[in-house]
Amino acid sequence: MAPVTELTVGQVAMRSGVAVSALHFYEARGLIRSHRTSGNQRRYGRDVLRRVAIIRVAQEVGISLAEIAAALQSLPEGRTPTREDWNLLSTAWRDSLDQKISQLKKLRDGLTDCIGCGCMSIDKCPLRNKGDRLAKQGTGARRLVVES
Amino acid sequence: MAPVTELTVGQVAMRSGVAVSALHFYEARGLIRSHRTSGNQRRYGRDVLRRVAIIRVAQEVGISLAEIAAALQSLPEGRTPTREDWNLLSTAWRDSLDQKISQLKKLRDGLTDCIGCGCMSIDKCPLRNKGDRLAKQGTGARRLVVES
DNA sequence: GCTTGACCTCAAGTTAAGTTGAGCTTGTAG
DNA sequence: CTACAAGCTCAACTTAACTTGAGGTCAAGC
Numbered sequence: 001m002a003p004v005t006e007l008t009v010g011q012v013a014m015r016s017g018v019a020v021s022a023l024h025f026y027e028a029r030g031l032i033r034s035h036r037t038s039g040n041q042r043r044y045g046r047d048v049l050r051r052v053a054i055i056r057v058a059q060e061v062g063i064s065l066a067e068i069a070a071a072l073q074s075l076p077e078g079r080t081p082t083r084e085d086w087n088l089l090s091t092a093w094r095d096s097l098d099q100k101i102s103q104l105k106k107l108r109d110g111l112t113d114c115i116g117c118g119c120m121s122i123d124k125c126p127l128r129n130k131g132d133r134l135a136k137q138g139t140g141a142r143r144l145v146v147e148s
Numbered sequence: 149m150a151p152v153t154e155l156t157v158g159q160v161a162m163r164s165g166v167a168v169s170a171l172h173f174y175e176a177r178g179l180i181r182s183h184r185t186s187g188n189q190r191r192y193g194r195d196v197l198r199r200v201a202i203i204r205v206a207q208e209v210g211i212s213l214a215e216i217a218a219a220l221q222s223l224p225e226g227r228t229p230t231r232e233d234w235n236l237l238s239t240a241w242r243d244s245l246d247q248k249i250s251q252l253k254k255l256r257d258g259l260t261d262c263i264g265c266g267c268m269s270i271d272k273c274p275l276r277n278k279g280d281r282l283a284k285q286g287t288g289a290r291r292l293v294v295e296s
Numbered sequence: 297g298c299t300t301g302a303c304c305t306c307a308a309g310t311t312a313a314g315t316t317g318a319g320c321t322t323g324t325a326g
Numbered sequence: 327c328t329a330c331a332a333g334c335t336c337a338a339c340t341t342a343a344c345t346t347g348a349g350g351t352c353a354a355g356c
Contacts, residue, residue: 010332020333021315029313039322041333054255061252062210065313090256097256101249104209107202108238108245158302168303169345177343187352189303213343 006043009034016052023052031055031069061100063093154191157182164200171200179203179217209248211241 013020026032027042032051034042051072058068074088161168174180175190180199182190199220206216222236 008332009334019315022313024334025314037322039333041322057251057255059313060210061248061255062208094256097252100209101252101256103205104245104249104252107205107209108242108249156302157304167345170343172304173344185352187303189352207343 006045007048009042009044012044012048012052016049016056018052018056026052026055026065029065029069031065031072061097063096154193155196157190157192160192160196160200164197164204166200166204174200174203174213177213177217179213179220206241209245211244 007015009020009023012023016023018026023032027034032044032048032055034044034048037043054072055065055068058071059065071089071092074092155163157168157171160166160171164171166174171180175182180192180196180203182192182196185191202220203213203216206219207213219237219240222240
């Protein structure tokens with residue numbers, strides 16, 4: 001149980017593929033954690049690689065850092081997440097992920113299929129994603145307003 | 149073939165759920181198009197609703213306006229897109245959409261399943277999305293660098 | 297004919313997610 | 327022991343995607 005080699009920021013950057021500045025940034029945002037050496041340098045446990053991997057994957061599919069941060073709160077700061085932790089995280093996200101997946105599919109298939117659906121009128125178009133409550137907050141994105 | 153009621157920007161905003169300012173913005177970015185009345189006010193054809201719907205859906209799944217704009221270039225400015233147009237657009241996007249979908253699934257299932265995979269070492273983790281070349285450009289996001 | 301609400305333009309502000317740079321400290325290799 | 331790569335902090339800049347505001351125009355009702 002000897003603490004398996006702690007990582008420096010540079011090492012984490014190299015192994016995770018994200019810039020050092022981004023790691024600093026994630027830390028400032030509470031997405032990852034480090035402790036400091038006597039000389040005030042960051043040291044990371046191996047679990048940080050896992051976290052970073054999740055962060056990147058989640059980001060690429062359009063989840064904001066804020067949302068990711070919220071989800072990651074459920075992972076105990078400090079230790080390598082257990083099966084339970086992961087289950088919590090994944091169930092916390094599953095719904096919204098499912099929705100995004102189905103939106104993507106709708107977009108992918110809808111673009112092609114919609115043509116056959118006679119939806120010269122947008123109101124009936126499958127793209128109109130009814131029942132969608134992804135709750136985009138902040139600056140952009142209000143919900144579609146047309147009902148029925 | 150009488151031109152079916154042209155829409156004002158306010159009407160489009162209402163029906164699409166997008167702010168007027170956003171519509172101006174999309175127009176400036178070349179995502180949508182209007183012609184002007186003698187009094188310099190915008191008038192939109194009904195096809196704009198379709199376009200806006202696509203824009204929003206695509207955005208919510210993490211496609212940038214620039215990418216959307218590029219894809220929409222294939223839709224002829226002016227007339228309501230035909231079956232052919234949509235096919236072009238959808239095939240242009242299909243690959244990247246497929247990748248995003250599979251990433252989402254990986255994220256969703258991976259979060260849970262990864263636990264059983266013994267990946268205390270990140271290198272074998274399914275989340276490490278190998279073979280993924282979504283080509284995120286611009287400010288953020290380098291690719292993961294760790295190989296095999 | 298005037299008022300009021302929708303429009304118009306253009307500039308500037310905002311949030312997210314980082315990056316870049318300056319100025320200073322650490323730690324390791326020769 | 328000293329160079330120099332790697333770290334550290336903090337502030338400022340960047341891009342995307344809009345919003346807000348100021349200052350002015352258009353049109354439909356009374």
